[in-house]
Amino acid sequence: MKKVIFLAGTFLLAFFLWVILGCKGPQVRGPQEENFFGPPVQDSRGGNFLGPQSTRAKGEIRVLMAVAQFPDVQPRVPLRNIERTVVQELNEYVKEQSYGQTWVKAEFIGYVSLPHSISAYRISPNNFEVDRGRVRKLIEDTMTSVEDRVDFSRYQNILIVPAAMTQPGKGYGMMCYCANPGMLTGVRGNPRYVTLRSRGGKEFSGGVFVATENAPLGMFAHDFFHALGGVSDNNRLVPCLYNFERQPEASRLHKWEYCTDYLGTWDVMSTHYVGKRSTPGICSFTRIRLGWISSEQAIQVRPGEENGTFLAPLAKGGKTLVLKIPLPGGQYYLVESRQPVGVDKVQPDSGILILKVNPAAQEGSGIVRIMDADPNSPNLSRATFRLDQENRNLFVDKENNVAVIPLWAQGENQGVMVTTAEKGRDALMAAQMILKLWQKYPEPRDQKTGPIVEECLAAFKGFDFQKSYRIAQKAF
Numbered sequence: 001m002k003k004v005i006f007l008a009g010t011f012l013l014a015f016f017l018w019v020i021l022g023c024k025g026p027q028v029r030g031p032q033e034e035n036f037f038g039p040p041v042q043d044s045r046g047g048n049f050l051g052p053q054s055t056r057a058k059g060e061i062r063v064l065m066a067v068a069q070f071p072d073v074q075p076r077v078p079l080r081n082i083e084r085t086v087v088q089e090l091n092e093y094v095k096e097q098s099y100g101q102t103w104v105k106a107e108f109i110g111y112v113s114l115p116h117s118i119s120a121y122r123i124s125p126n127n128f129e130v131d132r133g134r135v136r137k138l139i140e141d142t143m144t145s146v147e148d149r150v151d152f153s154r155y156q157n158i159l160i161v162p163a164a165m166t167q168p169g170k171g172y173g174m175m176c177y178c179a180n181p182g183m184l185t186g187v188r189g190n191p192r193y194v195t196l197r198s199r200g201g202k203e204f205s206g207g208v209f210v211a212t213e214n215a216p217l218g219m220f221a222h223d224f225f226h227a228l229g230g231v232s233d234n235n236r237l238v239p240c241l242y243n244f245e246r247q248p249e250a251s252r253l254h255k256w257e258y259c260t261d262y263l264g265t266w267d268v269m270s271t272h273y274v275g276k277r278s279t280p281g282i283c284s285f286t287r288i289r290l291g292w293i294s295s296e297q298a299i300q301v302r303p304g305e306e307n308g309t310f311l312a313p314l315a316k317g318g319k320t321l322v323l324k325i326p327l328p329g330g331q332y333y334l335v336e337s338r339q340p341v342g343v344d345k346v347q348p349d350s351g352i353l354i355l356k357v358n359p360a361a362q363e364g365s366g367i368v369r370i371m372d373a374d375p376n377s378p379n380l381s382r383a384t385f386r387l388d389q390e391n392r393n394l395f396v397d398k399e400n401n402v403a404v405i406p407l408w409a410q411g412e413n414q415g416v417m418v419t420t421a422e423k424g425r426d427a428l429m430a431a432q433m434i435l436k437l438w439q440k441y442p443e444p445r446d447q448k449t450g451p452i453v454e455e456c457l458a459a460f461k462g463f464d465f466q467k468s469y470r471i472a473q474k475a476f
Helices: 002-020 079-097 132-146 217-229 244-253 284-289 342-346 424-440 449-461 465-475
Strands: 059-069 102-113 157-162 176-180 207-211 298-300 307-311 322-326 332-338 351-357 368-370 395-397 402-410 413-419
Touching: 059 079, 059 132, 079 102, 079 157, 079 217, 079 342, 102 132, 132 157, 132 176, 132 207, 157 217, 176 217, 207 217, 284 332, 284 351, 307 322, 307 332, 307 402, 322 413, 332 402, 332 413, 351 402, 351 413, 402 424, 413 424, 424 449, 424 465, 449 465
Parallel strands: 059 102, 059 157, 157 207, 298 322
Antiparallel strands: 176 207, 307 413, 322 332, 332 351, 351 368, 395 402, 402 413
């Protein structure tokens, strides 16, 4: 009996400790000392080095939402389902992506009747073949139907939901688009906000986006972000990140991944949804353009310079979210940490994601491209760099003298090192050896091994990777 009581007590004590310690088994995650590299070092030249950012995408965004009903089409999606998506789910998504800096104040007015059959409004599913006159007709007829009860000046944006079950070329023709700025002028060359007028003469010049009744949340968010970002230097600040030239064939084949060769599923501006209907988040480029990442949350490292830091998960937010590496000709790299938290749980991979940005490229022609860590995997599904994955643990750009090495994690934050192309391989070997050293000599260390580990880490922090490697090697 005493033995049973003793065993039961031992079990309860073990269970209690398991709960107190956070239900976690032993984890070897690399050096966990706080501020391993010290506080993040900002660019001493100061200023906002992140480039253009929207000035209209923060705070409360007032959106008038109307479901446009055609006289010859019976709606198939219940109105309450549409309302839940565009009011509740869109607001929650925007708040999450903006780190709470932006929220949607919606006025959902339900069905409004259009005067003509759907054939008078139907458009092509292909971006370059959309009839701008029909886009204008949809918007202005919707405005006319509500002009007696709506003060358009109270809103920054209008959402119109054509009440027709739609697939590419069927129903309304196109499932979603941004009209203003966008389809009303075209998105290449001179996109701008145009003034729209109801039959009674009421005007609206704000953002207008359109998505049909069966569109998933990601489509509403995608085109809302176009409207929210605005225009700068004759370009939409928040561009489409999929391939415009491939879009018609992707629509015909019903295979959207055919036109997402630049960014895969890593941004809702590239892919509207992952899997069946899960909504992806947005990358650091889109967050920067919307003004949701500040220069205080970024570090700039120029080619030839060296720096190391720990990036907070992009989906969650934190003090340091992105590294920017400027390149000749106005191009640059963005380095971010994509981890399976929040909305990024839908992604097929996790680790350090490296984006190459060419602001001079036309929208839909590769403004942002992922530097794919595993080009043999389909649709950028293993695009991140990871220290624990052979052939995915080092990015080198010899032409621009840049190397990026993923490091270990500190809690939720992911380490990353930027060094020169020449030192990239040495940095990787030193980082791998540090992990082995840490596993062989975990804390607490004795008087013999403690100084060895500290000396090895000090050399690594000082970017003397060969010395760090030699010290670690001797310890074995």
